[in-house]
Amino acid sequence: MQPETLILRGGRVVCPATDTDSIMDIVIHDGRIVALGDTQVEGRVVECTGFVVSPGFIDLGAELGDPGYLWREDLTTGSEAGAAGGFTTIVASPKTDPVVDTPVAVTELSVRAASVSGARILISGAVTKGLKGEQLSELGLMIEAGAVALSDGRKTMMHTGLLRRALDYARPFGAPVMMRPGDTDLEGSGVMHEGEVSLQIGLRGIPSAAEEIGVARLISLASLTGCSVHLSQVTTAGAVRQIRAAKAAGVPVTGAVPARHLVLTDRAVDDSVYDTATRLLPPLRSESDRLACVEGVKDGTLDCITADHVPLTRIEKELEYMHAKPGAMGLETALGATLKGLGGDLSATIQAMAVGPATVLGREAVIEVGAVADLAVFAPIAESEVGAPFRSKGLNEPLSGRRLPGCIQLTVRDGCIIYGPKHD
Numbered sequence: 001m002q003p004e005t006l007i008l009r010g011g012r013v014v015c016p017a018t019d020t021d022s023i024m025d026i027v028i029h030d031g032r033i034v035a036l037g038d039t040q041v042e043g044r045v046v047e048c049t050g051f052v053v054s055p056g057f058i059d060l061g062a063e064l065g066d067p068g069y070l071w072r073e074d075l076t077t078g079s080e081a082g083a084a085g086g087f088t089t090i091v092a093s094p095k096t097d098p099v100v101d102t103p104v105a106v107t108e109l110s111v112r113a114a115s116v117s118g119a120r121i122l123i124s125g126a127v128t129k130g131l132k133g134e135q136l137s138e139l140g141l142m143i144e145a146g147a148v149a150l151s152d153g154r155k156t157m158m159h160t161g162l163l164r165r166a167l168d169y170a171r172p173f174g175a176p177v178m179m180r181p182g183d184t185d186l187e188g189s190g191v192m193h194e195g196e197v198s199l200q201i202g203l204r205g206i207p208s209a210a211e212e213i214g215v216a217r218l219i220s221l222a223s224l225t226g227c228s229v230h231l232s233q234v235t236t237a238g239a240v241r242q243i244r245a246a247k248a249a250g251v252p253v254t255g256a257v258p259a260r261h262l263v264l265t266d267r268a269v270d271d272s273v274y275d276t277a278t279r280l281l282p283p284l285r286s287e288s289d290r291l292a293c294v295e296g297v298k299d300g301t302l303d304c305i306t307a308d309h310v311p312l313t314r315i316e317k318e319l320e321y322m323h324a325k326p327g328a329m330g331l332e333t334a335l336g337a338t339l340k341g342l343g344g345d346l347s348a349t350i351q352a353m354a355v356g357p358a359t360v361l362g363r364e365a366v367i368e369v370g371a372v373a374d375l376a377v378f379a380p381i382a383e384s385e386v387g388a389p390f391r392s393k394g395l396n397e398p399l400s401g402r403r404l405p406g407c408i409q410l411t412v413r414d415g416c417i418i419y420g421p422k423h424d
Contacts, residue, residue, distance in 0.1 A: 005029045006415060007041065011048030011377060015055060015367040016351040026053060028373040031415035036369060046420075048377055051409055054350045055365035056088025056374035058357035060256065061124070061151060061178060061232050062309035062331060064090070066109070068097025073311045073393050075116050078331070081392035082119030083419035085307065085331040086353075086376035086408045090119045091361070094126035095153035101126035101137040103145035110146045118418050119411075122361075124149040127166050127177065133157040136166055143173045148361055150175055151232070154281060154310075154327075156182035156214060160221075167227035176254070176360050178230040181214030181239065182282070191322050193266040193283045201270050203321065206283050212238040219246045222253045230360050231255040234302060235282045237292030244301040254360050255301065257293045258282075258308035259334040260398060262341025265290050268398065269321075276317045276324035277398040280308075283326075284398075294341055298348045303356035305349075307334040311394025329394035333386055335378060336404025344405065346380060377410035377420070 006028040013036070014021050027035035027043070035041065064078035065071075073081075075092075082090045092113070094100035100109060106123050113121035125142030127150050129135045139150055150170055157163050157179065170177050187210045192198050194205025215231060219242060222229040234240065234255040243255045258280075266284045269275075278284060296302040310327025317324050330337075338349045354376075358365035367375070383403040390397070410420035 005043035006412070007039065007043050007045045008048045008053055008375070008377065009045050011051050011053035013053045013367055014346050014350055016347050017055070017355050017364065017366040018368055020367065026367065026375070028412070028415045031373055033367065033369055033371050033373050046410060051377050052346060052380045053375055053377050055354040055367055056376050056411065056413060057086045057335065057353040058089040058365060059087050059307045059309065059331065060091045060149070060230065060304060060357050060360060061093050061153070061306060062090050063093045063095055063153065063311070064121070065311065066096060071313055075113055075121055077391060077393050079116035079118030079121055081331040081390065083411045084391045084408060085333070086335050086378060086411055087119045087331060088374040088376070088411060088413040089122060091122045091124050091149060093153040094124050094151060095131060099126050099130050101129050103138060103141040106142045106145040106147045120413060122148045124151040124178065127152045128157065128162070131155045133159055133162065136162065136169065139166065139169050140173055143175050148175060149178050151178040154180050156180055156184050158184055160217065164221055164225065167221055167225040167229065171225055171227035174362065176228045176230045178232045179218055180233045181211050181218055181231050183210040183213045186210035186213065191279060192269050193285045195266060195286050197266045197270055203269070208236040208238055208285070208289070211236050211282060212242065215239040215242050219251055219253055223251045226252065228252045232306060233258055233282050233308060235261050235285045235293065236289050240292045240296040240301055244296070247301065254303040256304035256306040257297060257302050259305050259330060259337035259341070260308070260328065261285065261290060262294055262297070263337045264398060274321045275398070276319065276321055277328055277396045277400070279321060279324045279326050280328055281326035297342060297352050298345060303352065304360060305334060305338050305352040307331045311392050312396045314395060317396050328396045328398050329390065329392050331392060332390055333397060333399045333404065335406040335408065336386070337399060339380065339406045340404050344380065373412055373415040375412040376408065379405070379407045379409060381405055382407060
C-alpha cells in the first residue's frame with residue numbers, strides 16, 4: 001500500500017479521546033492526519049456527509065487460524081473481514097497449529113502479517129506452551145520478538161500457582177495478559193447458559209458462577225502481582241460487579257464483552273431451534289446479564305468490545321448441538337451489534353471499540369492533527385440485514401438474518417483505504 005493524500009469531507013467526527021463530536025473535513029497525507037476543519041486543499045475527496053467518522057476499531061483476540069487451520073481463516077481473509085467491519089487493527093490469538101508460544105513463531109507470523117492489505121495484524125504470544133496450562137512459554141522473549149500481548153486464547157488456566165508466576169514474569173515487560181475467566185470444572189460438558197431456558201429445553205448448562213469464580217481469581221492475582229490483566233470475555237452481571245469494585249480499589253484490570261452478547265441472550269438457542277451458530281464459549285447469557293453488560297460498557301466498567309471472532313466450518317458446526325464446536329465469527333458484525341445493544345450510543349460504542357482496546361495495548365486511538373490516520377466511516381442509524389457473502393471464511397454467524405445498524409462505508413489504515421471505494 002502506498003499512502004495517498006485523502007480528504008474525508010463533511011463527516012460527523014466523533015472521537016471520545018478528544019471529546020470531539022463535530023462535522024468537519026479530515027485531510028490525510030503520508031499516512032497521518034494533517035488538517036481538521038473546513039479545509040480547501042487538493043487531493044482525493046471522499047464525501048462523508050451523513051456518516052460518522054471515528055478512530056479505527058481494534059480487536060484484541062481474533063482466531064485467524066494461520067498457520068494450521070487455514071480452512072477456517074487465514075491472515076488475508078481475517079484482515080479483509082476486519083477491514084469490512086471497520087477494524088484497522090486485529091490482535092491475533094496464539095491458538096494456531098503450531099501454537100504461537102516461541103519467539104521464532106512470533107517473528108515468523110509477524111513477518112507474514114506485515115504483508116496483509118486489510119486491517120493490520122498484531123501478534124499475541126501464548127502464556128503456556130501449547131496452551132496446555134502446564135509450562136510457561138518464553139514470555140519476555142516473545143514480547144521482545146514483537147508480541148503485543150500474552151494470552152491463552154479462550155483456554156482457562158486452572159493452575160493458579162503457574163498463573164501467578166506468569167503475571168509476575170510478564171509485569172516488567174508492560175504487555176497485558178489477556179485471559180478468559182472461567183472454571184473448567186464448573187463448565188464441564190455444558191453447552192449453553194445454565195438457567196431457565198436450559199432447563200426448559202434440556203441442554204446442559206454452564207453456570208454464571210464458573211465465570212465469576214474465574215474473574216475473582218484473576219482480580220486477586222492482578223492485585224497481588226501488579227500485572228495488568230485483561231479479562232477477554234465477560235458476560236455475567238456478577239462479573240461486571242466484581243470488575244467495577246476492583247477498578248474502584250485500583251486493581252490493574254480491564255474487561256471486554258463480546259459484541260453479540262449485547263444483543264442476544266440464551267433465548268436465541270431455543271428461538272433458533274438449536275442453531276449451532278449460537279453454541280458459544282462463553283455462552284449467551286440471560287437478559288439480566290445482557291443488561292448488566294450494556295450498563296458496564298456505558299459506565300466504563302467494561303473497557304472494550306470484542307468481536308470474539310472464531311470462524312468455523314460446516315463440518316465443525318453442522319452437528320447435534322452438544323457436539324458442535326463452540327464459537328462464532330464476528331468481525332463483520334461487531335459494530336452493528338454494539339450500536340444495537342447500546343441503543344445507538346455513539347460515544348460509548350467508539351470508546352469501547354477503539355479507544356479502550358488501544359489503551360489496553362498502551363496505544364492511542366485518536367483523531368487529531370499528527371495522529372496516524374486509522375479511521376472508520378459508517379452509517380450510524382440505517383439498518384441492513386446480516387447475511388452472506390462475508391469476507392471471512394466462516395459461516396457461523398449467530399446474528400444472520402437480523403437487521404443491524406452501523407454499515408461500514410470506508411475503512412482507512414495508515415492513510416490508505418482498505419475497505420470501500422478504492423478500485424473504482
